[in-house]
Each structure stands twice: as structure tokens, then as C-alpha cells.
Amino acid sequence: MKMTRTIKILISLLLLFILHRVQAWSHLSGQYADKSGVWWQEGLTGLLSDIWMASLLAMPFWIFEFFPKTFSKTVQKITTVAWLMLWGILTAGHQIYVEFFKFQIIPFHLSYLIDQSFISANGSSLFNPSAVVIGASAAGMAYWALSSKKYKQRRKLLILFVGVMLGSVVAHAINIRLRVNWFVIEPLQTNYIEALYMNLWKKPHLKGVTSDEIKLFSERTGQESLLFVKPAAPVNPFVSTIREQVSKSLATSKAVVVGIILAESLREADTGPRPSDGESLTPAIDRLQERGVKFANVYSSGPVTRGGQEAAWCSTPSATDTSLMRSFPDASIKCLPAIVRDHKEIKSIWMHGGDRRFDSQLMFWTHQGVSQFLTQDDFPPKTPSTGWGISDLALLEKSAATLSDIAGQPGVKVVLPMILTVTNHIPWAIPSDATLDSKNFIASHDSHKTIRYFDESLDLFVSILKEKQLWERSIFIIAGDHGNLEPSWRNPYGTDPNRFQRLLSHVSLTLTGGIIERLRDEGKIPPRVDEFTAQTQIAPFIAEIAGINTDGQILDRPLFDGSPWPIASDLNQYLFLPASGENLAKEKVLGGETPEDKISDWVAATRYRGWLEFLYKGKK
Numbered sequence: 001m002k003m004t005r006t007i008k009i010l011i012s013l014l015l016l017f018i019l020h021r022v023q024a025w026s027h028l029s030g031q032y033a034d035k036s037g038v039w040w041q042e043g044l045t046g047l048l049s050d051i052w053m054a055s056l057l058a059m060p061f062w063i064f065e066f067f068p069k070t071f072s073k074t075v076q077k078i079t080t081v082a083w084l085m086l087w088g089i090l091t092a093g094h095q096i097y098v099e100f101f102k103f104q105i106i107p108f109h110l111s112y113l114i115d116q117s118f119i120s121a122n123g124s125s126l127f128n129p130s131a132v133v134i135g136a137s138a139a140g141m142a143y144w145a146l147s148s149k150k151y152k153q154r155r156k157l158l159i160l161f162v163g164v165m166l167g168s169v170v171a172h173a174i175n176i177r178l179r180v181n182w183f184v185i186e187p188l189q190t191n192y193i194e195a196l197y198m199n200l201w202k203k204p205h206l207k208g209v210t211s212d213e214i215k216l217f218s219e220r221t222g223q224e225s226l227l228f229v230k231p232a233a234p235v236n237p238f239v240s241t242i243r244e245q246v247s248k249s250l251a252t253s254k255a256v257v258v259g260i261i262l263a264e265s266l267r268e269a270d271t272g273p274r275p276s277d278g279e280s281l282t283p284a285i286d287r288l289q290e291r292g293v294k295f296a297n298v299y300s301s302g303p304v305t306r307g308g309q310e311a312a313w314c315s316t317p318s319a320t321d322t323s324l325m326r327s328f329p330d331a332s333i334k335c336l337p338a339i340v341r342d343h344k345e346i347k348s349i350w351m352h353g354g355d356r357r358f359d360s361q362l363m364f365w366t367h368q369g370v371s372q373f374l375t376q377d378d379f380p381p382k383t384p385s386t387g388w389g390i391s392d393l394a395l396l397e398k399s400a401a402t403l404s405d406i407a408g409q410p411g412v413k414v415v416l417p418m419i420l421t422v423t424n425h426i427p428w429a430i431p432s433d434a435t436l437d438s439k440n441f442i443a444s445h446d447s448h449k450t451i452r453y454f455d456e457s458l459d460l461f462v463s464i465l466k467e468k469q470l471w472e473r474s475i476f477i478i479a480g481d482h483g484n485l486e487p488s489w490r491n492p493y494g495t496d497p498n499r500f501q502r503l504l505s506h507v508s509l510t511l512t513g514g515i516i517e518r519l520r521d522e523g524k525i526p527p528r529v530d531e532f533t534a535q536t537q538i539a540p541f542i543a544e545i546a547g548i549n550t551d552g553q554i555l556d557r558p559l560f561d562g563s564p565w566p567i568a569s570d571l572n573q574y575l576f577l578p579a580s581g582e583n584l585a586k587e588k589v590l591g592g593e594t595p596e597d598k599i600s601d602w603v604a605a606t607r608y609r610g611w612l613e614f615l616y617k618g619k620k
Contacts, residue, residue: 006058013054207592209610217606220599221564226610227555229564235544238560241524242475243545245515249473250414255407256515257474258546259417260312260538261396261461263454263508264305264424266480268296269488270451271508281443281451281489284459285478285510289527291520292512295559298533299578300482300505302570305420306359308481308507311535313337313418314368315555317611319570325364328615334368334553336416336539341369345413346548347406349374351399352420354389374402384433388422391431392457395421400464407470414546420481421457424450445487472514475545477538477559480507501576501583505569509533511559532579533559534567566604577604 209217209226218224234240249256273280280286301311302319306326310318314335318324324331337348349372356362356375365373376383376390379398384391399419406415423431428446430439430453438453458478465471483504493499519525534556541558543550557563569576575584580600588594590612594605 010054010058013058014051206590206609206612206616208613209592209606213592213606214610216596217603217610220603223564226607227614228552229540229554229557231552232557232561236558236561238525239541239544239558241519242515243547245519246475246545247547249515252473254473255409255412255415256546257403257407257415257417257470257476257513258542259403259415259419259474259476260542261419261421261458261476261478262305262308262312262481263421263458263478264481265447265484266424266451266454266478266508267483267488267503268298268480268506268508269483269490269492269503270448272490274490281448282455282508284455284462285508288462288478288512289510291517292510293516293520293525293527293529295509295511295529295533297530297578298479298507298509298535299567299569299576300480300507301535303482303484303504303572305481306361307570308479308535309361309418309420310335312477312479312481312538315536315539317534317536317555317568317570317608320572322570322612322615323359325360328618329360329364329367331615331618334550336542336548337365337371338369339543339550339553340414340416340548345411346416346546347371347409347412347414348416348418349402349406350418350420351375351395351402352389353385353392353395353422354420372406374399384431386423386425386429386431387427388425390422391433392421392423392454393431393433393460395419396457396461397464400461400468400470403465404468404470407473416542416546421454423457424454426484443489447484447486448489451489475511475513475515477509477511477542479509479535479538483507496581498576498578498581498583501569501571501574502578504571505576505578507535529560531562532567534563537561537563565607566600568604568608570608575604575608577601 214226217226223229235243246256246258271280271282271285273286301307301317302322304320304323306323307318307320310316310324314324314333316324316333321327324333337350340346340348348370350361350365350370351374352361353376356373356377362373362375376385379390379394383394385394389395396419399417403415403417406412423429424447428450430446430449434453435456438449438456441449441452443449443452462471465474483502483506485500485503488503493502496502516525520527536556537559540550540554540556541560542548543554544558566577567579569578572586574586575589576582577584577600582601584594584601584605589605589608592605592609594602596602
């Protein structure tokens with residue numbers, strides 16, 4: 001039989017892929033405590049996916065083995081060149097979106113076989129052990145191919161094929177390390193079949209919210225809409241107090257800064273002193289909390305940065321699959337910059353150490369009316385950085401100077417900045433401008449060093465604003481964009497069965513700035529808020545204290561005020577309700593299967609369905 005070697009190669013690859021999938025599922029099931037009950041569907045789809053990938057890899061060998069006489073040498077060469085070009089495009093092409101992993105033919109997901117941190121950290125290194133596995137597979141193919149005494153021309157073609165394969169593996173790894181450095185482990189999508197399964201098979205059709213459900217929702221929440229909240233009357237006294245102080249500052253004819261510092265992966269479990277020895281990763285944040293306000297139970301809208309940005313500036317419950325900037329840019333939602341677009345006395349600026357094009361951020365924030373941008377393109381080429389962008393120290397130092405310049409412009413009364421950091425991100429690399437304290441800091445995980453580094457950068461930022469006498473006219477909300485599953489500095493959750501969900505969504509939030517410090521000194525605002533709070537309450541808080549009229553288009557209550565609906569974090573597989581510790585399976589939520597007698601669960605699930613309905617109806 002002329003296909004013996006091709007079948008051997010196919011079977012070998014298939015066995016490797018199945019082995020990696022079993023290992024990956026075993027690890028992830030333990031980590032996420034996933035008991036979805038559809039393992040046989042995912043298993044069947046996974047097997048089909050592995051057959052698909054193994055077949056694609058083995059196809060050139062089948063062509064050369066089965067049609068050696070039928071195909072002319074010219075046709076063989078053309079076929080080989082076309083196949084190798086396709087291979088190169090799919091594996092080493094520059095694509096700035098994380099989702100490019102869905103379209104990979106190269107089995108880069110073999111990293112699951114060896115690198116456990118690859119799974120838990122959602123990341124990869126430059127030349128990780130997966131390259132060795134793929135290289136060994138390629139060597140086996142080459143051996144089988146070259147062991148044949150026939151078809152000398154085929155040998156040359158196969159050698160070329162193996163060479164390009166190995167080269168593309170290296171190029172692919174370099175592309176990930178330098179351009180993206182992120183791998184989406186959930187839900188293990190690596191090719192067309194799995195992507196098709198996730199979009200057509202596993203996800204049920206969204207059940208629309210009925211008029212009876214809307215009526216019941218209104219009765220239970222006191223809200224007429226599933227999305228927008230009615231204006232509070234009267235406004236929370238703490239919010240009113242802060243607004244009065246902002247008005248006094250504006251009366252001095254000097255601009256006020258009301259900004260957000262959205263810190264990459266800044267979890268509540270990584271801030272404050274460790275009980276065992278009192279040591280803290282975040283002494284600068286600790287000092288700011290001593291004179292500011294610590295919000296102890298703040299939860300992110302989801303596990304991705306784009307969702308955190310939208311929650312903080314748009315008040316939307318955005319997450320992985322419901323991000324406006326990535327999936328629904330035309331949704332009729334006005335974020336804070338869009339609301340103040342026509343107000344010349346208010347300037348918004350988006351500051352980010354990374355690529356402004358990533359996740360369609362530039363397009364989205366431009367569409368939303370951001371006045372000015374400061375990103376990695378605005379820094380000198382030699383600026384210290386990581387694979388994700390400019391170092392936090394360089395970013396925050398330049399951000400402080402830029403804010404001072406904007407606040408000094410004639411006619412400017414309010415500056416609304418969002419500063420988005422990048423250093424505390426996989427692979428937790430310390431930039432070259434870090435102090436010796438950060439570089440030599442002894443920690444059980446590298447992420448602790450990058451948090452320490454961010455904290456030092458924040459300390460410099462505050463110092464510069466104080467030198468420029470801008471701190472005394474500022475209010476800043478320092479918050480994490482989302483969490484992660486890495487070991488935390490502290491363990492505030494004990495044996496909580498929802499520990500992983502809280503590590504993914506429980507973020508740090510500090511209300512600080514000179515205006516806040518004065519109010520704290522006068523005892524007019526509390527030092528700590530323990531009530532459960534959502535990221536989506538940041539935007540309405542900024543709008544309220546800055547005197548911005550939102551025309552009723554706001555999706556939550558401001559900080560210090562209770563949200564009219566249960567706080568929920570969309571963690572992809574489930575909707576997590578931190579106050580009750582409930583995990584609502586997304587399949588049941590989308591299908592409207594949440595029981596009405598479980599009031600908190602039902603309200604959260606119904607609002608989530610209403611949010612999706614709103615997004616899909618507005619999609620062009």
C-alpha cells in the first residue's frame with residue numbers, strides 16, 4: 001500500500017494531540033472545577049479537531065506518496081510552494097488580535113503537554129518546550145520520508161517542508177512573544193472545527209426577555225429598564241460632599257483632574273500587608289488608602305482588559321464575548337468621553353503603554369470621542385518596555401507631565417484621563433528601569449515583583465503631580481482591570497469554594513487624590529467601604545462628581561451607592577455573583593432557565609439576557 005508512511009505520520013500526530021487534550025482537560029477541570037456535563041460533546045469535537053489538524057499536517061506526505069507518477073514534477077513543486085505559503089501565512093503572519101489562535105494550523109497548543117504554567121498563566125515564552133515536541137514530531141516525519149529509496153525528488157521537497165515547518169514554529173513563537181504574548185486557554189479553541197463548535201453547537205440560542213419578565217424585573221428592582229437606572233433622589237451624601245468640593249476647586253479657575261488608573265491584573269488579594277509577616281507588595285497604595293477610601297469588595301465585569309476599560313468609562317457589564325470595542329463597536333452606548341465630546345472645557349485623554357490598535361482600542365475610543373491619546377507610539381524607541389508595551393514607570397511619569405500640560409491649557413476646567421498600565425501582565429517581566437528593590441524582591445511568583453514595580457511607578461506619579469501642584473486638585477480611582485489565577489500575595493478567601501472565581505474578579509479599588517485627602521482629614525467621607533461594588537459604578541461616580549449630565553444614559557449607581565441589581569462578573573463559563581457566591585451556568589442563563597424563586601440569581605440572569613439582547617439588536 002502506497003500510503004503506509006502517511007498513515008503512520010497521521011496516527012502519530014493524532015496520538016500526540018489526543019494526549020495533549022487529555023492532559024489539558026484534566027488540569028483545567030481541576031482548576032476551574034468545571035462540571036458542565038457536556039464532556040462527551042467536547043470530547044467528540046476535540047477528537048474531530050485533532051483528526052483535522054493531523055490530516056492537514058499529513059496531507060503533503062499523502063500527495064507525494066500517492067501521486068508520485070500522476071503528478072508532474074512541476075505540479076508537485078507548485079503544490080508544495082502553495083502549501084508552504086499557506087502554512088507560513090497561518091503560523092507566522094502578523095495579526096494583532098488574540099483570536100488569531102482560532103485559525104492556526106500549527107499545533108502550537110502542544111505547549112499543554114509540558115508547560116503547566118502555560119495553562120495557568122494563559123501565556124507562553126519565546127522558545128518554550130513545545131518547540132521541542134513539535135521538532136521531535138518533524139524529525140520523525142523526516143526519518144520516515146528519507147528512509148524510502150524511491151522518489152529522490154520527493155526527498156528534497158520533504159526536507160524543504162520540514163525546514164519550513166520548523167522555521168514557522170520558531171517564527172510563530174517569536175510573533176507571540178513580541179506581538180501578543182497571550183494564549184486563550186478557554187475554551188481551548190485552536191482551529192476551525194472547535195471555533196465552529198463553540199459558536200454553533202455548545203452555545204444555545206439566546207432566549208429573549210418577555211414582557212412578563214420585564215414586569216417582574218421592574219417589581220423586584222424598582223427599575224423600569226433592564227439596563228439603565230433611574231436617577232437617584234437624593235444623591236448619596238458622600239457623593240454630594242465630593243461634588244461640592246470639586247465645585248469649590250473649579251471656582252479657583254484652575255482645572256480639576258478626575259481620572260482612572262486602570263492597573264493590569266491588580267487584585268485585592270495582592271494589596272495590603274501579608275498577615276504572616278506584615279510585608280506589603282503595595283506600600284504606595286497602602287499610604288494612599290490611609291488618607292483616601294478603600295473599597296474592599298469591588299468586582300470586575302469580567303476577566304479581560306477591554307471589559308474593564310468599558311466598565312470603568314462606559315458603565316457597561318462588558319466581558320470577553322460582550323466587549324463593545326471588539327464585538328459591538330456600534331452599540332448605542334455613550335461612554336464618558338462621548339458624553340462630554342461637545343464640551344470644550346472638558347478634555348478626555350486615554351493613556352496606554354501598549355499598542356493602541358490592539359483589541360480595536362484606538363478605533364473604539366476615537367469613536368467614543370476621546371480628545372487625546374498617549375500610547376507607546378509617543379515614546380522614544382529606546383524606552384524601557386516589556387513584550388506588552390512601555391514600562392509602567394515611563395508611562396506614569398510621562399502621563400503626569402501630560403496631565404499637567406492639559407490642565408494648564410486656557411479654558412480647560414475638567415480633565416478626564418484613563419491611564420491603562422501593562423507591566424503586571426504575563427510573562428511578568430521586570431522592565432530595565434525598575435529599582436533594585438523591585439528586581440531583588442524575594443517573592444514566590446514573578447507577578448508579585450511586577451505588582452511591586454507598578455506600586456513604585458504609582459509613587460513616582462503621585463510625587464510628580466504634587467510637585468506640579470496638580471495633586472491637590474485631583475481625584476483618582478486606582479483599580480484593577482481584572483484578576484488572574486496566579487498565586488496571590490495574601491489568601492483572604494480561606495477555603496472559599498469560589499476562590500478561583502474571586503481571584504479572577506475581585507479587584508483592588510482606591511479612591512484618592514488631594515481633594516479626597518482633604519475630605520478624609522475633615523472626616524466627611526469614610527475610610528473604607530465594605531459593601532459589594534461593581535466596576536460599572538466608576539463611570540456614574542465620575543459623571544456625578546464632575547457635574548456631567550448623562551441624560552439618563554447611565555447603567556449603574558455611583559460608588560458609595562448600592563447598585564439596584566446584584567453585582568455579577570461574566571467569567572465566560574458562568575455568571576459569578578460574588579455577594580451570594582453563586583455560579584450561574586451560562587448555558588442556563590442564556591436559555592432563561594434560572595428559577596424565578598431565586599430572586600438574586602434570576603435578576604442577574606435576566607439583566608444579562610437583556611444586555612445581550614440590546615447588543616445583538618444594535619449589531620450592524
